[in-house]
Amino acid sequence: EAGVVQSPRYKIIEKKQPVAFWCNPISGHNTLYWYLQNLGQGPELLIRYENEEAVDDSQLPKDRFSAERLKGVDSTLKIQPAELGDSAVYLCASSSGASTGELFFGEGSRLTVL
């Protein structure tokens, strides 16, 4: 069974440029998460989806970040415009349920903003 797939693995952009990350969750997993991880820290939640509905986006900086999960399967996270402080690893995870389900993570997308 395929795990959570993310792309691209690495992205280097100039500040003020846009960037997008894509995630395909494990088949059948209704819950999808986007996390941000800075070096030496644990992941921090950006947004959680239940099917196609964003049920928790309280930590998403909505002035520059946006996300969508059309058809309740794969998801895209966009940053426009990117700032130097956005350099981090963006992790996608999925689970079979929001409550007791085990989380499975993708390999992450490492963003460097110059």
Place this chain on the structure above:
Amino acid sequence: KQEVTQIPAALSVPEGENLVLNCSFTDSAIYNLQWFRQDPGKGLTSLLLIQSSQREQTSGRLNASLDKSSGRSTLYIAASQPGDSATYLCAVKSSNDYKLSFGAGTTVTVRA
């Protein structure tokens, strides 16, 4: 707000020694606790998931315990090997809002 702490931040042991990794959390209203492993430049790999009603979970050389009332979990790794070198993170899922709160992790080095 749930606070998750992992001490120590780093640990170095000789091969064969048993590892004991600690995780503490401030709010006992949890659904479950999950231990992850993270290799450099990689995503998180799930090791063990303990539901709030359970006291421990075991998988091979790994054993995780949960004491919800005292806000503690311990991950034991028996007979450590150099391949166990990685960062280990614990994460607690709140039963109030399903938020998963992570610790900063313990970086383990197993010396051959």
